[in-house]
Amino acid sequence: MTEDDQQARACAEHMYAADQASQSLGMQIEKVGAGFARLTMKVRPDMVNGHKLCHGGVIFTLADSAFAIACNSYNLCTVAASAEVSFLKSAFEGEILTADARERWREGRNGIYDISVANGDGVVIAEFRGKSRTIQGAVLENEENTP
Amino acid sequence: MTEDDQQARACAEHMYAADQASQSLGMQIEKVGAGFARLTMKVRPDMVNGHKLCHGGVIFTLADSAFAIACNSYNLCTVAASAEVSFLKSAFEGEILTADARERWREGRNGIYDISVANGDGVVIAEFRGKSRTIQGAVLENEENTP
Amino acid sequence: MTEDDQQARACAEHMYAADQASQSLGMQIEKVGAGFARLTMKVRPDMVNGHKLCHGGVIFTLADSAFAIACNSYNLCTVAASAEVSFLKSAFEGEILTADARERWREGRNGIYDISVANGDGVVIAEFRGKSRTIQGAVLENEENTP
Amino acid sequence: MTEDDQQARACAEHMYAADQASQSLGMQIEKVGAGFARLTMKVRPDMVNGHKLCHGGVIFTLADSAFAIACNSYNLCTVAASAEVSFLKSAFEGEILTADARERWREGRNGIYDISVANGDGVVIAEFRGKSRTIQGAVLENEENTP
Numbered sequence: 340m341t342e343d344d345q346q347a348r349a350c351a352e353h354m355y356a357a358d359q360a361s362q363s364l365g366m367q368i369e370k371v372g373a374g375f376a377r378l379t380m381k382v383r384p385d386m387v388n389g390h391k392l393c394h395g396g397v398i399f400t401l402a403d404s405a406f407a408i409a410c411n412s413y414n415l416c417t418v419a420a421s422a423e424v425s426f427l428k429s430a431f432e433g434e435i436l437t438a439d440a441r442e443r444w445r446e447g448r449n450g451i452y453d454i455s456v457a458n459g460d461g462v463v464i465a466e467f468r469g470k471s472r473t474i475q476g477a478v479l480e481n482e483e484n485t486p
Numbered sequence: 487m488t489e490d491d492q493q494a495r496a497c498a499e500h501m502y503a504a505d506q507a508s509q510s511l512g513m514q515i516e517k518v519g520a521g522f523a524r525l526t527m528k529v530r531p532d533m534v535n536g537h538k539l540c541h542g543g544v545i546f547t548l549a550d551s552a553f554a555i556a557c558n559s560y561n562l563c564t565v566a567a568s569a570e571v572s573f574l575k576s577a578f579e580g581e582i583l584t585a586d587a588r589e590r591w592r593e594g595r596n597g598i599y600d601i602s603v604a605n606g607d608g609v610v611i612a613e614f615r616g617k618s619r620t621i622q623g624a625v626l627e628n629e630e631n632t633p
Numbered sequence: 634m635t636e637d638d639q640q641a642r643a644c645a646e647h648m649y650a651a652d653q654a655s656q657s658l659g660m661q662i663e664k665v666g667a668g669f670a671r672l673t674m675k676v677r678p679d680m681v682n683g684h685k686l687c688h689g690g691v692i693f694t695l696a697d698s699a700f701a702i703a704c705n706s707y708n709l710c711t712v713a714a715s716a717e718v719s720f721l722k723s724a725f726e727g728e729i730l731t732a733d734a735r736e737r738w739r740e741g742r743n744g745i746y747d748i749s750v751a752n753g754d755g756v757v758i759a760e761f762r763g764k765s766r767t768i769q770g771a772v773l774e775n776e777e778n779t780p
Numbered sequence: 781m782t783e784d785d786q787q788a789r790a791c792a793e794h795m796y797a798a799d800q801a802s803q804s805l806g807m808q809i810e811k812v813g814a815g816f817a818r819l820t821m822k823v824r825p826d827m828v829n830g831h832k833l834c835h836g837g838v839i840f841t842l843a844d845s846a847f848a849i850a851c852n853s854y855n856l857c858t859v860a861a862s863a864e865v866s867f868l869k870s871a872f873e874g875e876i877l878t879a880d881a882r883e884r885w886r887e888g889r890n891g892i893y894d895i896s897v898a899n900g901d902g903v904v905i906a907e908f909r910g911k912s913r914t915i916q917g918a919v920l921e922n923e924e925n926t927p
Contacts, residue, residue, distance in 0.1 A: 396547025648830030683795030694837025
């Protein structure tokens with residue numbers, strides 16, 4: 340594991356520890372590296388919408404969390420400026436979804452990340468493209484300042 | 487209230503009753519009409535991310551639910567095909583967010599809906615554009631078939 | 634006509650005079666105001682693609698020019714950061730297309746504009762959403778500096 | 781060269797021969813294969829906007845043409861349903877732009893393609909994501925029917 344990937348893992352763990360939303364949805368970080376992240380989540384009964392399908396917002400949230408882990412992997416506080424998602428297939432209660440986030444482009448304070456969400460059969464159910472903006476501060480700064 | 491709006495309300499109530507995801511996030515339907523919906527949601531401690539801001543996925547989910555209510559208001563089962571969201575301002579724990587969904591264009595099985603999400607001061611924090619696709623079935627068909 | 638609208642018109646005329654691309658495509662400015670613009674363009678034989686339809690890029694360009702006129706209407710140099718377009722219907726050679734650009738949101742240096750493109754029958758053929766970013770300089774600064 | 785790539789080339793040549801818009805903008809097809817295309821274009825004086833930058837619509841059109849060649853490479857008539865573009869850097873008169881289109885996802889009649897546009901220094905100036913929809917007919921059907 341490179342130093343960049345170690346830093347990426349530290350950032351991911353630090354962010355996840357404070358991320359009540361991702362935790363409450365039961366997300367797990369499977370892999371993380373510089374500009375990369377893979378998260379999984381099981382579709383629970385409380386994630387289903389009025390059509391008995393996994394709510395699109397929940398699928399988006401999984402992708403958005405993977406995006407956040409990937410774009411914060413350089414220890415620079417970074418937020419989502421915008422995102423676009425295509426819902427390609429339905430997902431159902433009980434399925435385990437996997438979101439793979441990869442950096443497509445990054446320069447200065449701006450980045451573009453592509454996230455694919457797949458179901459347990461490896462079938463892609465959503466494609467998400469997020470745009471990031473780096474703001475002030477380091478992801479790990481609080482930890483570093485702790486005596 | 488017109489007949490169209492009455493049908494829209496019936497569809498909304500039917501969908502919401504089955505929408506575990508929107509219910510579990512504490513969303514409330516404030517208004518609904520043909521091609522229109524207004525939902526509110528309070529940002530809870532379990533909706534906050536690692537930057538201590540309301541998770542973008544939660545904001546998206548509120549907008550997506552308003553979109554779903556609006557695009558299913560004609561009693562034709564309709565799903566989100568894609569959506570794009572811009573995160574304009576941060577939202578914080580304790581704030582009450584309001585999502586206003588309005589139809590921009592609709593023809594045949596396709597539609598475009600614009601949703602603005604505002605905070606308690608009426609300041610827009612996100613703009614969402616969703617594209618819908620009508621599938622088979624009526625929203626209220628189960629109810630109608632019930633003896 | 635308000636002062637804001639007069640300034641908007643002056644900005645539009647100044648930009649159009651230097652906009653070789655819009656001129657070479659035969660665009661006409663029909664209306665302009667603060668945060669608003671309407672442009673028209675006739676689909677010429679050299680605007681048609683391999684499917685014998687107006688090239689999507691040409692439709693985008695018309696919408697993008699209307700967006701540029703609208704977002705530069707405050708005499709602050711503003712560029713397109715991104716745009717999303719849905720192609721709803723085909724357009725054909727000989728048709729006159731109209732693009733209506735309206736501001737949806739603007740704050741500080743950022744803006745969101747919605748542009749509808751319609752054909753001669755008033756049928757919407759494309760919906761475009763553009764995001765703008767204000768950079769340094771005034772649209773009319775060169776003119777003002779001219780003795 | 782595989783059979784698939786030969787078919788892709790035949791489709792590209794057939795489409796380009798009828799594509800007055802791409803020809804009039806001076807685009808060149810550099811490479812083409814199944815689900816892939818690379819096009820180049822020189823920024824001419826008539827492609828510049830009121831800010832003296834290459835018009836965003838022209839950059840979009842180059843990307844859109846590369847997208848069209850890539851998504852029609854299977855000899856199935858396919859059109860753009862929507863597209864999103866981020867303008868990352870300015871392009872200037874005299875520069876030669878290259879658009880690389882690659883398929884990200886395709887199933888049934890729907891596809892997603894990612895197109896990067898770079899300048900002569902290989903710096904990416906725009907990222908474009910297009911969604912395609914296959915309609916009736918074969919790209920090469922007219923040729924095949926010709927005695």
